[in-house]
Amino acid sequence: MDLNLTSEQVMLVDTVRKFVERELLPLEEGIEEKGYLEPELARALFEKSRDNGMYAMNIPEEFGGGGLSALDTMLVEEQFGHAKDILIRRAFGNVYEVLLGANAVQRDRWLLPTVQGERTCSIAITEPGAGSDAAAIRSRATRRGDGWVLSGSKHFISDGEFSDFFIVSAVTDPDAGSRGISLFLVDKDLPGLVVGRNQKMMGLTGTSHVELHFDEVPLDADCLLGAEGSGFGQVLKTLGRVRLAQVCARAVGKATRLLNMMVSYANDREQFGQAIGGFQMIQQMLADSAIEINAARWLVWDAARDIDNGKDPREKISMAKVYASEMLGRVADRAVQVHGGMGYCADLPVERLYRDARIFRIFDGTSEIHRSVIARSLGRHGEVLYGTA
Ligand SMILES: Cc1cc2nc3c(=O)[nH]c(=O)nc-3n(C[C@H](O)[C@H](O)[C@H](O)COP(=O)(O)OP(=O)(O)OC[C@H]3O[C@@H](n4cnc5c(N)ncnc54)[C@H](O)[C@@H]3O)c2cc1C
Known part of the structure; x- marks a missing residue:
């Protein structure tokens, strides 16, 4: 399977990454202090995002969205995933794909204003x-x-x-x-x-x-x-892609941010006369995190590729959900450990990223429910080389 990114995709990732670093991450500390995102900052963030073509990128162009493929949506969501949930909501929007089932009247009343950010x-x-x-x-x-x-x-x-x-x-x-x-x-x-x-x-x-x-x-x-x-069917049909983007791809982004913090701290922090990154037990935590992040990313990309090829990768999305959310939990735990007492202290973002990570195993279907989906599908297909078809 060829999952090399095209030069356009690399550019897309780079553009979103810089936007997230410049416009979203600096707002995080204020939100933690106040407990909310100030409405004028939320408005300004939405306007910048819209002007940069980032809002509702997941929605087809015919409805005024960015028209990204499923794979491109995952690339973008991974970058947004570095940031806090509320900032992603304002910068990327909550335009659920289930709204694409709107009839002509509903399109004007709910879908189009939502894609334009006039309604949420x-x-x-x-x-x-x-x-x-x-x-x-x-x-x-x-x-x-x-x-x-x-x-x-x-x-x-x-x-x-x-x-x-x-x-x-x-x-x-x-x-x-x-x-x-x-x-x-x-x-x-x-x-x-x-x-x-x-x-x-x-x-x-x-x-x-x-x-x-x-x-x-x-x-x-x-x-x-x-x-x-048809409500249950609509939700099953459309929320898989949303889950892959908003939970799995974002979990990969968040874990990547935590790994970057770990690497930087491990290089800077000295104990026993040397950088702690020189200790093999610290290196193991970094290496395991890098391995698991890449594995999760490939599960996300594989399921996204299936969506783009018109397949219904329900079980692959469940696999990505279980693995990416649990991987994020492990990486967040290691990040606290590598930072020692500073990892537990609210002076650094690691502490709140650790708390934020915990929900990923629960919302959008718990790990137990997704494991049941996977197990049931194995019984149905009875394949050893599962998912290769
Ligand atoms: C921060 C947050 C945001 C959320 N956002 C939304 C939202 O925007 N919209 C929305 O509709 N919902 C939302 N939810 C709800 C979320 O999707 C549910 O919490 C989740 O689906 C689990 O349901 P529950 O909390 O009722 O747990 P329960 O279903 O009561 O589960 C309790 C435990 O039992 C286990 N369990 C249940 N059934 C089985 C089974 N068959 N086999 C094995 N184990 C089982 C579960 O895995 C879990 O460990 C949100 C929840 C949170 C906490």
Whole structure:
């Protein structure tokens, strides 16, 4: 398999890397201190990103996006992954590919303004009683006249405080299991919609994670995204690519940043009259991190190549999710160790990168759920040389 990057791809990576270093990373300390990204800084970052052609690069050009292939999206997301989540959201956008299923009316009302950065959205699937088992949701949309009324609750909805609308999963046919779930585009200012608590997290400072409460929220007919009952299928079909980009590729970026910090510290820090990088036990931590980062990167690129070739690499994405997220955890742990006490001290970014790393094994499907997906597919295909076809 030839995965050498073209000169255009190398240039793309270099451009995004410099943009992230120049515009995103210097904002991180302020976010940690204040606990949020100041709205005027968020606006300025979005405008710079848009003017540099970085916003919504993952969306096809016909909808006003950057039109990147899946592989190019991964290259870009890896570079953005060096930065904090909230900064990526403002600079790259939250334009979920599931919105590409919009009809003509929905395109004008939700998709195009989102690609242009005039509107922002969150995806709202998880409920207090339904996490890994996303088909067990209780939120219910019932027909009223031409439209619907929505009742129920969601939680952990990322960026919910900032979003103008939500892509919400709800049961439309309680007797049809996962085929009775539909997706709705729900504007934040509708009556009956209350944005609840901002749920404080271990890391990801600056990103809000909110509860949503729907009490008979009236939705017009255009709010139904895709066909009735197709919500679960739409999510399965489109969130794989999002997961590969937003979790796996970003995990590779974050781990690379941590490795760079480790190397630099190991060269500078002296104990027993020499740089600690001269000690073999430190070298092993650096070497293992480099090996695992490269392995994760190749899993991401391989799955992305399949997407670009029109295949559905569901199991490969699960493999990349498990490996990249767990690899990030190991690299973050080594980074703290190499930095000694300074790794545990909030004076250096290693401490918060370690906390930020922990969520990667949980959101977008836990390691356990993705391992189940992989194991089930092995039973189905029974192949030893899995994934070579
Ligand atoms: C910071 C953050 C941001 C998030 N952002 C969003 C968002 O924007 N939108 C959204 O909809 N959701 C979001 N989520 C929700 C996230 O996707 C869920 O937390 C995740 O899917 C796990 O669900 P759960 O927390 O209910 O855990 P549970 O499903 O209760 O799992 C608990 C434990 O049981 C294990 N387990 C469950 N089922 C099985 C099984 N069959 N086999 C083996 N082990 C199993 C799990 O792996 C886990 O270890 C976010 C969560 C967090 C923490």
